[in-house]
Amino acid sequence: MAFDSWQEVIWMGGYGFYVWLAFGVSILAIAILVVHGLLTRKKLAQMAVKKQQQQQRIARRKQQERHRSMVTNDSTS
Amino acid sequence: MWKWLHPYAKGEATYRLLGLWQPWLSGLALIFVTVGLVWGLFYAPPDYQQGDSYRIIFIHVPSAMFSMGAYTGMAIAALIALVWQIRTAEWAIAAIAPVGATLTFVALFTGAVWGKPMWGTWWEWDARLTSQLILLFLYIGVLALYYAFNDARTGAKAAAILALVGVINVPIIHFSVYWWNSLHQGATITKFEKPSMPPEMLIPLLISIAGFLFLTAALITQRLRNEILKQELHRPWAMEKLGVEANDGV
Numbered sequence: 001m002a003f004d005s006w007q008e009v010i011w012m013g014g015y016g017f018y019v020w021l022a023f024g025v026s027i028l029a030i031a032i033l034v035v036h037g038l039l040t041r042k043k044l045a046q047m048a049v050k051k052q053q054q055q056q057r058i059a060r061r062k063q064q065e066r067h068r069s070m071v072t073n074d075s076t077s
Numbered sequence: 078m079w080k081w082l083h084p085y086a087k088g089e090a091t092y093r094l095l096g097l098w099q100p101w102l103s104g105l106a107l108i109f110v111t112v113g114l115v116w117g118l119f120y121a122p123p124d125y126q127q128g129d130s131y132r133i134i135f136i137h138v139p140s141a142m143f144s145m146g147a148y149t150g151m152a153i154a155a156l157i158a159l160v161w162q163i164r165t166a167e168w169a170i171a172a173i174a175p176v177g178a179t180l181t182f183v184a185l186f187t188g189a190v191w192g193k194p195m196w197g198t199w200w201e202w203d204a205r206l207t208s209q210l211i212l213l214f215l216y217i218g219v220l221a222l223y224y225a226f227n228d229a230r231t232g233a234k235a236a237a238i239l240a241l242v243g244v245i246n247v248p249i250i251h252f253s254v255y256w257w258n259s260l261h262q263g264a265t266i267t268k269f270e271k272p273s274m275p276p277e278m279l280i281p282l283l284i285s286i287a288g289f290l291f292l293t294a295a296l297i298t299q300r301l302r303n304e305i306l307k308q309e310l311h312r313p314w315a316m317e318k319l320g321v322e323a324n325d326g327v
Contacts, residue, residue: 001119001120002119002120002121002122002123003119009118009119012129012130012132013123013128013129013130014128014129015128015129015130015194016129018130018133018190018191018193018194019118019129019130019132019133021190022133022136022137022186022187022190022191023114023118023133023136025183025186025187025190026136026140026183026186026187029179029182029183029186030179030183030292030296032179033175033176033179033296034296034299036175037296037299037300037303040300040303040307041303041306044303044306044307044310044319045319045320047310047319048310048315048316048319048320049319049320051310051311051316052316052320
């Protein structure tokens with residue numbers, strides 16, 4: 001350890017403000033990038049679920065229509 | 078000869094391969110960056126001229142290095158996208174640009190905060206600083222062009238052209254401290270000469286540089302995987318990858 005106490009670590013020989021500002025903002029910027037990537041992934045998952053539900057709805061409607069047309073065909077014949 | 082590469086032009090194969098790398102890259106990034114920064118902040122000796130302010134170097138130099146490295150990678154992807162029309166390469170442009178822009182911002186910010194106590198000013202219109210600022214604008218320009226068109230492929234092509242033209246700025250940044258009179262100091266680590274740093278400072282710096290290399294790669298991997306999923310969302314494999322996850326997660 002190059003310092004004797006935690007106060008000295010924070011003080012950084014008088015340059016504490018600059019050193020900690022540089023480290024803090026840098027780590028924050030990279031953290032924002034990581035979190036943004038994770039949120040994008042989550043949003044994509046939500047979009048996929050929505051798409052899946054939409055496809056299921058379309059499939060169900062098609063099936064109902066097919067069923068209905070079969071019923072009407074039966075009644076007319 | 079290059080046939081083994083062809084499957085990776087397809088989204089799914091690239092996604093799988095990146096998925097294998099991502100945990101390793103993330104883990105190595107976390108370990109090396111933590112060790113490098115903690116060592117640099119708390120255990121490296123103070124500089125005889127700059128005191129403890131020089132500790133900013135442990136973020137400043139690695140982020141500056143890979144802001145340029147990422148740009149070079151993005152320009153190579155742009156060349157591949159323009160010449161061979163490979164879509165994965167187009168998506169790589171969109172994945173690299175935000176990572177590169179963040180690294181450039183970090184390099185500029187830490188430089189300014191280091192410049193204030195050492196040079197007496199946050200900013201100077203000096204060759205090194207100005208060319209690095211242009212790098213940030215190039216990254217932002219590439220991103221803006223990529224998303225500016227209704228047709229995604231037109232946007233990707235426009236972004237690729239700017240990325241490729243802008244690569245001229247990378248050697249300008251690198252050699253600016255030699256070509257012009259600059260406030261900025263020359264390279265700390267050179268290939269052919271003995272480094273101008275004692276090993277107690279050099280070793281944590283090298284560890285931090287390795288950490289930022291892994292970090293850059295991990296961040297690009299994360300974004301490229303997202304971009305592939307976004308572009309291939311209409312395909313069953315992408316839905317499966319996301320759908321399963323969504324069912325587990327929610």
